[in-house]
Amino acid sequence: MNFEVVKTISNITLQFLPTLLLTYITIYFSWQRLFHKITVSFSTSLNQLTAKRISDLILTNKKDKNEIIKEISIIVDKKYIYKIIEFKSPLILNSYTSVKIDTEEISEYYLGNSPFDFMSKIKRDNYFFEIRTIDYKVIRYIPKKIIRKNLKNTYTPIIVSREIMNNTIISKKVLYAMLYITNENIHKTAFITQNGLIQGDWDFSNIILVFPVNFDLTDKPKIIQLFEKLEIIAQTKGFEVAEVNV
Numbered sequence: 001m002n003f004e005v006v007k008t009i010s011n012i013t014l015q016f017l018p019t020l021l022l023t024y025i026t027i028y029f030s031w032q033r034l035f036h037k038i039t040v041s042f043s044t045s046l047n048q049l050t051a052k053r054i055s056d057l058i059l060t061n062k063k064d065k066n067e068i069i070k071e072i073s074i075i076v077d078k079k080y081i082y083k084i085i086e087f088k089s090p091l092i093l094n095s096y097t098s099v100k101i102d103t104e105e106i107s108e109y110y111l112g113n114s115p116f117d118f119m120s121k122i123k124r125d126n127y128f129f130e131i132r133t134i135d136y137k138v139i140r141y142i143p144k145k146i147i148r149k150n151l152k153n154t155y156t157p158i159i160v161s162r163e164i165m166n167n168t169i170i171s172k173k174v175l176y177a178m179l180y181i182t183n184e185n186i187h188k189t190a191f192i193t194q195n196g197l198i199q200g201d202w203d204f205s206n207i208i209l210v211f212p213v214n215f216d217l218t219d220k221p222k223i224i225q226l227f228e229k230l231e232i233i234a235q236t237k238g239f240e241v242a243e244v245n246v
Contacts, residue, residue: 036139037062038093040072040129044119048199049191050105050171051160052119054084057101059093059131067093068134072101076127081155082109082118090134105169107161107246118158163246165189168200172246175217178202181238191244192217204232 038061045055054074061067071086085103093099109118128142142151162169165177166189176192182203190202196211207230216222224233224241233239 035063036065036067036137038067038131038139038141040131040141047105048193048195048197049174050169051108053103053106054119054122055103057084057103058098059101060098061093061095064095066095067131067139069093069131070134070136071132073130073132074122074127075130075155076118076121078126078151079156080111080118080121080158081130082158082160104162107163107169107171110159110161111156116158165244170244170246174244174246176220176223177242177244179238179240179242180236183235183237185237192223192241204230204235207232 038059040060041058042054043056044052046052057072059069059072069087069091071083073081073083075081085101091099091101109116111118125143125145128140131139131141133139163171166179168189168191170191173193173195174191175194178190178192178198179187180190181187188201188203190198190200192198192211194217196215196217198205198209198211202209208226211217211223211226215226220241220243227233227239227241
């Protein structure tokens with residue numbers, strides 16, 4: 001190939017390069033706006049009063065378009081679906097931003113009418129998320145480690161219960177509620193758990209937080225006797241130990 005031919009090809013290439021570059025940029029930004037991509041990460045929370053739950057969801061919008069989100073669900077084992085959260089007011093996830101979402105405490109998970117240990121089913125490589133927008137579009141986030149084959153559109157729903165006592169969500173972990181009135185006439189509630197811990201609004205942490213080893217927590221009169229012996233009841237204007245059945 002002689003020099004003139006090479007020069008001609010170079011000139012043609014340079015002539016069309018801006019157009020090609022502009023076309024690429026146009027396609028790129030159109031692609032960014034045309035489709036949806038939201039990634040999801042989460043942690044789990046466990047306390048002494050309620051069931052283990054998915055918490056601290058972090059949603060990241062990878063596209064140049066805002067998303068208006070109505071609800072977020074997790075699908076486990078390509079079999080179970082659990083609606084983690086449904087927003088009372090839709091969540092606006094702006095383009096290229098992240099948002100952290102906390103979740104409400106849970107008393108119990110159910111499969112049909114039976115208690116179900118749902119959280120134990122979640123492994124490192126067996127779940128994905130469905131994010132439903134305000135216009136009923138479903139955006140799936142499927143981690144790379146998940147096999148995409150045989151994904152279905154219908155799954156067995158997992159539902160939850162939330163048992164509330166004096167503005168606190170509790171579960172079957174709780175045996176008793178201690179209802180007491182302070183010397184300032186403030187009504188407070190604390191709870192005794194199955195493992196002998198005292199949780200909740202308890203003003204006497206310097207006296208007792210954990211029951212003695214081998215203490216019979218099924219003996220309610222004995223519990224009251226212990227509080228009398230420690231002079232806890234004498235420091236209140238009213239004290240009651242109530243059995244809890246969740």
